[in-house]
Amino acid sequence: MNTKKILVVDDDLGILKSFETILKKRGYEVETAATAKDGIKLIKKTAFNAALLDIKLPDKDGTEVLKEIRKIRPGMIKIMITGFADIDNAVQSLNLGANAYIMKPVNPDELLRLLEEKLSEQEKNEMLTDDRISQWIEDRLNQLDE
């Protein structure tokens, strides 16, 4: 199984550094960005499996970022992390395609568990997609044979 790629976007460097360490210790490949602009640039360049996104970024609102990256990589897992509980914001984020909405401070164990759960779902979905493609190819081949 190839290494999963995770992107962390937060304007707090301490957060970036510590999450990076935790995720790397768990065996993930990690990149970080301190602004929405840099984050989006990285997402365009690299096919991340998941992104941890701070809702409040200096240059752009988290929900705006969500809208943009959903277009770029619809399959990427998007976990919103926020400093304050706001039901409206949570609902909005989930409607915009976020896979989870969690509040700081989050227990790293819980975060890792959540991440793993979402990644395995993603893997399953991808496998299903792969299966479907295989099926399709098989069908086409059968058709050609006939």
Next chain:
Amino acid sequence: MIITSEKSIYDVLYVEDDSIAQKLLYDYVKSYNYPYNITLASSFEEAVEKIKNFRYDVVLADYYLGDGEGINLIKYLKGVPLIIITGAGDEEIAINSMKSGAYDYLVKSPQLNHLKKLSFTIENAVTKKNMDNLIQMHSQAIQDITDAVFFIDTRNRFIYVNDAFCKMYQYDKSEIIGKNLGTIWEKGGKVFEKFYDKKFSGDYYSVKSDGTVFPVSLTYTPIIQKDGEIIASVGIARDITEQKKTQLVLKKYSEHLEKLVEEKTKELREKERLATIGETATMVGHDLRNPLQVLINSIYIAKSSINEKSVGNHTIEEVATIFNEMMEQVEYMNKIVSDLQYYGKNLKPEFRRVDLEAFLYKIISEHANFDNIEYQVIIEPKANEIYFDKDLMQRLFINLFSNSQAAMKDDGIIKIKAVKSRKNYIITVSDNGRGIPEEIMPHLFKPLFTTKAKGTGLGLSVCKRIIEAHRGKIEVDSIEGRGTTVKLTIPELIEEK
């Protein structure tokens, strides 16, 4: 009806069948230039005719007329004053005429003295008539007025009352006349004693014949003669029961309004204050959460790093203890943040069905990690299924437990009981800690009030807000040195939202 004597020329009808007497009077009036417009009638019949066609100011009539007696004109006169002229020696006739309604009389004399008296007699008759009219009008007005009018003699006895008086006080005229003024006043009208010779007015309490007391607006005026002698007093009383009622209603209403304004102002101030706290809380909360996350992450990393090796002179266990301590601090910081945010936030509970026992045990296991404190949970089966906002109520119980824990040194017991009574759930949290000093009790729910070195003073305020958001209430009962019991009352929610 002539009611003033201001009229400059009087229309006088002179009834006399003797042409010499007619001429004498006529000439006399002319020569003295009296302001009389004299019409002559030579017979009773002619006089009647003239009276029918014109209203004279005064009628002079000879008693003996060829076709009748002058006094009999009275029935055609409709109030016009009649002066009878008689011959000398007929004084008895004159007096009888007066009795029959004549205003005055003149006795013919050969020296024409009666003509000398003419002007004076006419003036008198007209004035008297005018006075009579005036009195009649006044009496009529007093009689018909809707205010109660009464006259009192100098010994404070009723001498006259009008119809309105009788109606208002429920007396017959004959019953009240002669009675003392005190009859119609509360406490016998003692208040008026010092006023009897003075004009005064005000609101007083009157008494009806059946004893009913009612408020009146009274004007009381002594009637004083020119020589300064008081001959009577007149009182005018108006029933102001309705007015008083309206005033009372208005007063109550305005008091209510004032109270309402006061309450609203207080509410508004409270809201403004809360808004400020809310803003501050949100800001502080957000700012604190990042370092908290970093701390948590660091602890996590450090913990996992030292899992295999010892660090410096410390044993692994010691390091772990330090980290636990750090974790406690982090949790403490987390609590401050949570309190601030729960306090600042507009609470909208999301009611969900909760298994109370499981809910409480989960909180106890996660947040009450003191070995020396024992938790006892006793829940009546009926009370176990409850509807409330899990997040908010968790915050509430964490705060209550942490208060209880802080109040106990060791061997503490925290008892949580839940029962259902009628439409309410009653949950009590009791501890056997040091209790709350009496002087602190009134301030318990004041935001930012704290006696703890490391408290925000928001814990119980938050609990109060949370329970009130659930339309319930929170009560604290404490005995210093014995312990504290917090009682939560949560109304049953009929519909699951």
